[in-house]
Amino acid sequence: MATTHIAGQRRQELVAGYSFVGPALLILLIFLFIPMFFTLWMSFRDWGGISPPANSTPIGLEWYQKLLFEDNIRRSEFFLAFKNTFYYAVGVVPIQTALALLLAVIANSALLRFKGFFRTTFYFPSITSSVAIGLIFLWIYQSGGILNQTIKFFFPDYKNISWMNDPSGLIHNTLGLFGLNIRTAPSWLTETNVLSLTLWQWISGPSVTMSALMMLVIWTTAGTMMLVFLAALQDVPRPMYEAAAVDGATGWDQFWNITVPMLRPTIFFVVTLGLIGTFQVFDQMYVMTSGGPAGTTISLAYLIYRAGFKDAQMGMASAISVLLFIIIFVATLIQRRVFGDRAQT
Amino acid sequence: MAERVETLNMPKRRTGGAPQWVDALLTLLRYIILFGFAILFIAPFIFAIANSFKTAPQIASAPLTLIPNPFTLENYRKLTQGAANVPLWTLNSIIFAVSVTLARVFLCSLAGYALARIHFPGRNFIFLAVLATMMIPGVVLLIPRFIILKQLGLLATYPGGILPIVVDAFGIFLMKQFFESVPGEIEEAARIDGATPFQIFSRVALPMATAPLIALSILAFQGTWNELQHFLIALGPTARDLWPLTLGLATLRGAGVGQQLDFGLFLAGSLLMTLPMALVFIVFQRYFVESSSHAAVKG
Numbered sequence: 097m098a099t100t101h102i103a104g105q106r107r108q109e110l111v112a113g114y115s116f117v118g119p120a121l122l123i124l125l126i127f128l129f130i131p132m133f134f135t136l137w138m139s140f141r142d143w144g145g146i147s148p149p150a151n152s153t154p155i156g157l158e159w160y161q162k163l164l165f166e167d168n169i170r171r172s173e174f175f176l177a178f179k180n181t182f183y184y185a186v187g188v189v190p191i192q193t194a195l196a197l198l199l200a201v202i203a204n205s206a207l208l209r210f211k212g213f214f215r216t217t218f219y220f221p222s223i224t225s226s227v228a229i230g231l232i233f234l235w236i237y238q239s240g241g242i243l244n245q246t247i248k249f250f251f252p253d254y255k256n257i258s259w260m261n262d263p264s265g266l267i268h269n270t271l272g273l274f275g276l277n278i279r280t281a282p283s284w285l286t287e288t289n290v291l292s293l294t295l296w297q298w299i300s301g302p303s304v305t306m307s308a309l310m311m312l313v314i315w316t317t318a319g320t321m322m323l324v325f326l327a328a329l330q331d332v333p334r335p336m337y338e339a340a341a342v343d344g345a346t347g348w349d350q351f352w353n354i355t356v357p358m359l360r361p362t363i364f365f366v367v368t369l370g371l372i373g374t375f376q377v378f379d380q381m382y383v384m385t386s387g388g389p390a391g392t393t394i395s396l397a398y399l400i401y402r403a404g405f406k407d408a409q410m411g412m413a414s415a416i417s418v419l420l421f422i423i424i425f426v427a428t429l430i431q432r433r434v435f436g437d438r439a440q441t
Numbered sequence: 442m443a444e445r446v447e448t449l450n451m452p453k454r455r456t457g458g459a460p461q462w463v464d465a466l467l468t469l470l471r472y473i474i475l476f477g478f479a480i481l482f483i484a485p486f487i488f489a490i491a492n493s494f495k496t497a498p499q500i501a502s503a504p505l506t507l508i509p510n511p512f513t514l515e516n517y518r519k520l521t522q523g524a525a526n527v528p529l530w531t532l533n534s535i536i537f538a539v540s541v542t543l544a545r546v547f548l549c550s551l552a553g554y555a556l557a558r559i560h561f562p563g564r565n566f567i568f569l570a571v572l573a574t575m576m577i578p579g580v581v582l583l584i585p586r587f588i589i590l591k592q593l594g595l596l597a598t599y600p601g602g603i604l605p606i607v608v609d610a611f612g613i614f615l616m617k618q619f620f621e622s623v624p625g626e627i628e629e630a631a632r633i634d635g636a637t638p639f640q641i642f643s644r645v646a647l648p649m650a651t652a653p654l655i656a657l658s659i660l661a662f663q664g665t666w667n668e669l670q671h672f673l674i675a676l677g678p679t680a681r682d683l684w685p686l687t688l689g690l691a692t693l694r695g696a697g698v699g700q701q702l703d704f705g706l707f708l709a710g711s712l713l714m715t716l717p718m719a720l721v722f723i724v725f726q727r728y729f730v731e732s733s734s735h736a737a738v739k740g
Contacts, residue, residue, distance in 0.1 A: 108638065109559050109560055109638075110562070112555070113559040113561030116555035116559065116638070117555045119551070120548045121571075123607055124571065124574055127608075130585070130589065131585030134584075135581055138584060145587075149588050202475055205468075205471060210475075216726065217483050218478065218479070218482055221482055223663060224715050225666065225669070225687055225714055226687075227686075228690075228710075228712070230691070232485055232489045232708065232711050233485070234694070235489070235492075235707065240501065242504045245504065245505055319482065376578050376579065376580040378580060378670055382669065382670075382673070384694075401670075401673075404584050405674070410584055410587075414584050417581045417583070417584060420578070420581060421577075421578060424578050
């Protein structure tokens, strides 16, 4: 009697468990798990997106061969997008993390008033859609727009920058101040071809337009990350600061010797999220630049979209997706090395 | 902890507290920095609002003026004319956001509850699989999702826009964590009284979960309302009648490449799109703060 009761309960739990989890699992299976493997499969095939996918031609590793190993237009486009995305991520992640940490530390002061006001204003941009922000900034960034007008107000000699239409790279421009440009650069820089881009192209830095997008994204996300840091700061015991202050440690010492070590796991978390997010950047390009000017804002995600849906090269777009997946994976591994190891000592 | 405090003894620059005027100066500096950034974060919206009520020549000649003269609603009127079908796109945004939110809250809490409370074989494996999906970068799924929606005949349909984003691994995770954190005695009592598992879930467990349910709803609503990429793929460039606001306005910009853009129209549209989120934000502010770490994933 008792055993059948337990068996009955087991069966009921089994049925209930699977019928509760089932619907969610089915959706994840169809729209997340299967697509993952589908991407891999499709990256070995040639398909234009119109005929049934089963009719696509298997071509083995040809896309990878073309994207990585053959000197051609596809490889130069892929590495151009890689370069753009890399500069974007390397610019955005440290600045947004540092800015968020700075704001959080300042706003965390016990005696500070208007805390709620600051929290609300700093966070507000993060709840707004990237499309709305993109369109508003497209207007702000026009050459006669309010950004240029404001700068001009403070610096009357300022010459308008066409933020949305300037393909020149920041590092190129900086080198240009010292007289080094494409005409004066030594030939080993301008003629050495690495992965279908010249060394000179590789060291361009983000273009002015890409930098404008980077500023916008930092502006949007810093508030969110600030809230994450603010929450973590609540867990740093105040007596630590008091003890340090008694011992004569300045605010600067306290920041580097207490705040940063205590927040290391949070910094790790924020940087990881930042990297994963920045390597997938797409909306800003779609809304604001369409990859221009001169291809300097084509990100890897935008290249996937363009290859798949504009150029009808679903196979190649899938191969780029797989490569992007690997790039994100490697980037997070590298940053784990940088932050993770030190967190343990 | 103790050793850490020990190492702090090393830098001995000043003994005793700083003079009072230094403290006062530092506090002033803090306020200057914070107010400076507050202006930086809010100014674009203020200028956008002011300019959305100006005429096109005014926007071009005096964008920095905060009071529109003459005041006009023309930009908002234009949202209903020509290629812009903002009333319909707003309705679509509401349809998508509300259906995704309701379905996600239901499915995620159901799954999260089962993973936390019901003992069945394979439970741990399923939970790990769900967690694993959180590591997949969304952009990698663009192409295959298009193919699958095409195969299912769901391209450019409402279900095709809704279904792929209806379940979110983080939502399941959030609900599972919550149900594990509350004691299960009442549920046990209900079970002994003969309630079915679904009755226990819907009548006993769910009513306790108001806080995580609100957080999950906000995340779902905000995410769907602001989503662009998924709708671009699932609805496509021609199904104008199904577009949500994000896709509609973004595509309207794309159509105008090379010509002078009508910024009054875009400012009005952007603000209209922001308004519902701003209201939700004001009402549910503290839940936003709790769920912010997840929102940080989106750049």
